[in-house]
Amino acid sequence: MKIDLSGKTAIVSASSGGIGLAIATGLAEAGANTIINGRSKDAVDSAIAKIRDRIADAKLCGIPSDLSTQAGTDALVKAIPAADILVNNLGVFGPGDLFTTKDEDWERYFCMNVMSGVRLTRAYLRGMMERKWGRVVFMSSESGLKIPPDMLAYGFSKTAQLSIARGIAKFAAGSGVTVNAVLPGPTASEGARKMVAETAKKEGKTIEQALNEFVMATRGSSIIRRAASTEEVANMVVYACSTQASATTGAALRVDGGIVDSLT
Structure with missing residues (x-):
């Protein structure tokens, strides 16, 4: 299978490192015009250099902005008003049970892990639907299904992403736009x-x-x-963003190494 995303514009939030960088690299390798995002210009420039070391002719654009805020989202949308592919990868994780997680921590997880993807999807989905083609991926986690009691707010935020992705997929029914969640395990x-x-x-x-x-x-x-390696996770995301994945939507695609003990 040859995945060709030439002519498509792809945005990957928080793509200056980790899984996000691997996803951006995979999309760029498939020919997409790939938007690299991070909170600092130095981090974004470093990520672009790493991708160019591997793919000399990669089509890349760097937009530093904090997508956990409405202002940061507005800045990105102003710079890139339309996109064909959106990967909502921004997220934070950390320890915290019911008693140790403060209200401000819950709000931080919600703003970064949930609302960043909601705002970006709201900004780009309409254009995708009008053009009759688009791909949206929410980066969730196996922790959204197997809620860790010692990472409760994180698990909650990842479950929320599953619900949101499924609901948006149904909202976009018949439009040619697919919306899926990808669930990595430990990476x-x-x-x-x-x-x-x-x-x-x-x-x-x-x-x-x-x-x-x-x-x-x-x-x-x-x-x-x-x-798993970051590349193994990225492979699933690149497929979900491909033209070949046109019948895959509203799905929770697990790259968890089999951690979730379920047949569905």
Whole structure:
């Protein structure tokens, strides 16, 4: 299967690193005009340089803005008024149970993980529907199905993304626009690698060993028994954004390594 997104404009929120950067790289490799986003110009410029090292002729544009705010969203939409592909990747995660998560933390998760995607989709969906083609992907998580009690606000925000993606898919029925959620499991992003780096050093292990042991300690139902790579997650997203995925919409597409023990 050859995925060709030439002539399509793709926006990936929070794409200066981690899974977002891998997604942006995959879309650029498929020929899309890819918009790189991050909160700082330095981070965006660095991401563009990394992609160009791999894809010399990549069509890239960098827009630094904080998409957790309405002002940041407005700045992006002003710079890029229309898009064919939108990947709502912006999100934060961290520990916190019912008693330790403060009101302001709940609001931060909601603004970053939920409202950033709502605002961007609101801005770009109408144009997609008028042009009779578009792809919207919400980056959720297996934690949206297997809610971690020690990351409660995060799990809530990821469940919310599943509901929103399904509802928008139904709203866009028959328009040629697909809307899906992608659910990664533990992924070997820069953030995850940094999280286990100190433990790995203390125990004389590689970061990969420490990360995979963390996966099995916290997600024992994993079938692949390791963290996924950012590229493995990106592959699913690029497919969901392709012309070939025209019959896939309203779906929760899992790249969780089999953690969620469900037949559906």
